[in-house]
Amino acid sequence: MKILNVGAGLSGAVIGRKLAEAGHDVTVMDSRDHIGGNCHTARDADTGVLVHTYGPHIFHTDDEEVWTYVNGFARFRPFQNRVKTTVQGAVYALPVNLHTINQFFGKTLRPEEARAFIAAQADTTITDPQNFEEQALMTVGPQLYEAFFKGYTVKQWGLAPHLLPASILKRLPLRFTYDDNYFFHKFQGMPEEGYSPMIAAILDHPRITLTLGRSFAAPDAETYDHVFFSGPLDSYFDYELGRLGYRTLDFERFTAEGDYQGCAVMNYGDRDVPYTRITEHKHFAPWETHSRSLCYREYSRAAEPQDIPYYPIRLADEKALLARYVALAQNTPAVTFVGRLGTYRYLDMDVTIREALDTAEMFLQADQDGRAMPAFAVSPL
Numbered sequence: 005m006k007i008l009n010v011g012a013g014l015s016g017a018v019i020g021r022k023l024a025e026a027g028h029d030v031t032v033m034d035s036r037d038h039i040g041g042n043c044h045t046a047r048d049a050d051t052g053v054l055v056h057t058y059g060p061h062i063f064h065t066d067d068e069e070v071w072t073y074v075n076g077f078a079r080f081r082p083f084q085n086r087v088k089t090t091v092q093g094a095v096y097a098l099p100v101n102l103h104t105i106n107q108f109f110g111k112t113l114r115p116e117e118a119r120a121f122i123a124a125q126a127d128t129t130i131t132d133p134q135n136f137e138e139q140a141l142m143t144v145g146p147q148l149y150e151a152f153f154k155g156y157t158v159k160q161w162g163l164a165p166h167l168l169p170a171s172i173l174k175r176l177p178l179r180f181t182y183d184d185n186y187f188f189h190k191f192q193g194m195p196e197e198g199y200s201p202m203i204a205a206i207l208d209h210p211r212i213t214l215t216l217g218r219s220f221a222a223p224d225a226e227t228y229d230h231v232f233f234s235g236p237l238d239s240y241f242d243y244e245l246g247r248l249g250y251r252t253l254d255f256e257r258f259t260a261e262g263d264y265q266g267c268a269v270m271n272y273g274d275r276d277v278p279y280t281r282i283t284e285h286k287h288f289a290p291w292e293t294h295s296r297s298l299c300y301r302e303y304s305r306a307a308e309p310q311d312i313p314y315y316p317i318r319l320a321d322e323k324a325l326l327a328r329y330v331a332l333a334q335n336t337p338a339v340t341f342v343g344r345l346g347t348y349r350y351l352d353m354d355v356t357i358r359e360a361l362d363t364a365e366m367f368l369q370a371d372q373d374g375r376a377m378p379a380f381a382v383s384p385l
């Protein structure tokens with residue numbers, strides 16, 4: 005079959021590779037002039053530092069098959085994300101752990117003492133948290149919430165935390181040990197040369213044709229048997245029902261001599277600091293040596309039509325609109341919507357790869373059984 009994958013990010017590459025290996029001819033098309041989508045990495049000409057062009061991406065997973073898969077296309081180096089945060093004139097470790105608690109409250113608590121101390125601060129009247137704020141007050145209490153989560157979250161999402169879902173905070177653990185690894189997954193690392201060479205290796209197959217710098221238009225689909233679309237779901241329908249809301253990011257790039265901040269990610273929790281964090285990219289590749297440094301100050305705001313979409317907002321209004329686009333998609337034969345933008349979900353890289361592998365498998369199975377491939381392998385709702 006002739007397959008068109010719109011988008012040369014992880015979804016497009018992984019699906020393309022699996023279908024090419026099964027004997028299909030795959031064209032992977034991207035409107036950008038590079039592969040990798042928002043995982044794209046490039047070496048900065050000025051400093052020589054490997055840059056995560058669209059913000060930091062750290063690979064972490066419990067999925068052994070996905071870990072084996074990525075290691076088949078790149079050499080991974082061990083990497084653990086240790087995030088710091090500057091709040092109220094002091095630097096603390098994230099995620100909130102025993103060190104953060106002892107430092108913040110000026111104490112020397114042991115794990116069980118800290119657990120009891122935090123439990124005494126937590127709001128016990130909340131048993132079924134309905135939003136981000138309630139989730140925070142229930143788990144860490146008002147002081148840690150105000151310091152570490154409230155200001156950062158207002159900057160990141162542009163909304164009061166009581167309007168945001170509790171699920172956003174659930175991404176972050178609370179630990180009563182000194183473990184300050186941001187993630188708790190079994191496998192964590194970074195591709196030695198960055199994500200773009202890894203994705204180039206995935207795309208490197210004789211049955212895959214890559215077309216960069218070309219935007220998809222509806223007539224493109226006509227010459228293909230099936231389309232896997234990893235662009236924004238609403239864009240496929242020319243936004244005919246309106247636009248799904250996203251947060252976008254502005255990066256203010258600056259260079260420094262030597263070491264600027266001593267870590268890869270420094271968050272800024274205070275509301276009156278306009279940026280959410282500063283990332284220092286050479287610390288994402290600690291096996292490299294560079295005399296100079298490249299940093300990004302990161303600002304979050306509502307995405308306008310011309311902006312790059314980053315975080316799907318997924319509040320009640322967006323979900324209602326999403327449901328209507330899902331219905332449209334389900335009436336569109338021979339197109340499957342995949343990935344973060346195609347399904348309008350926050351997706352980690354490992355989940356994106358897992359879903360892409362499963363989607364390709366589902367397609368091959370449907371083809372074998374003579375069944376139609378659905379519009380979504382995973383429901384966006």
Ligand code: UDP
Nearest residue numbers: 089152153154156157160172173175176271
């Ligand atoms: N968050 C926060 N303070 C921090 C870091 C994160 O309040 O210092 C909140 C914020 O609302 C954010 C969420 O926790 O959106 C999830 O954080 P994560 O680090 O997973 O954000 P991402 O890497 O997706 O930007």
